[in-house]
Amino acid sequence: MKNEKRNSFELLRKSVNEIKIEPKNNISIVLDNVRSAQNVGSFFRTCDAFNVDKIYLCGITATPPNKEIFKTALGSTESVDWQYFETTIECIEFLKLNKFRVYGVEQTIKSIMLNNVEFDFDKINCFVFGNEVEGISAEVINLVDSCIEIPQFGTKHSLNVSVSGGIVLWDFISKMITQKI
Secondary structure, eight states: OOOOOOOTTTOOOOOHHHHHSOOOSSSEEESSSSSOHHHHHHHHHHHTTOOOOOEEEEETTOOOSSSSHHHHHHTTTSSSSEEEEOOOHHHHHHHTTTOOOEEEEHHHHHHHHGOOOOOTTTOOEEEEEEEEETTTHHHHHHSSSEEOOOOOOOSSOOOOHHHHHHHHHHHHHHHHHHHHH
């Protein structure tokens, strides 16, 4: 038998209404002054794929409706809830008040390598991603519970912010699936 791509029917895609009422995976994302609307759109699409609770858009981060977001989001702005905060600090304070476990995804002196992080799947885990050039602001790093670093072996030691989002979300989901088995 030939290996063939599955069609939309075979993928059992759910409608936006079905997704909205489905239980989420106890994950939220914070975008700290992400300047590229296309990166924001990529986050929406990745968050849809991993059934994320909500995206918090902060500071200069673009918000829907936005033509550049729509280019990469491909409709996922309809299936993923989002909220805007004027500052990331205000957002993090709100999340901590509501008992979220907040991780900064940033290379810091005390960061934990992603492969060594043990998540608490009973809590809502929130991942903060920073500006494409500056990363997460120092003020925000001081507010998060801990920082996660993605192991890297090349000369650049940086990844596109939306690529980092996909890696962290996949790691979280794969560990969650493994724990359930």
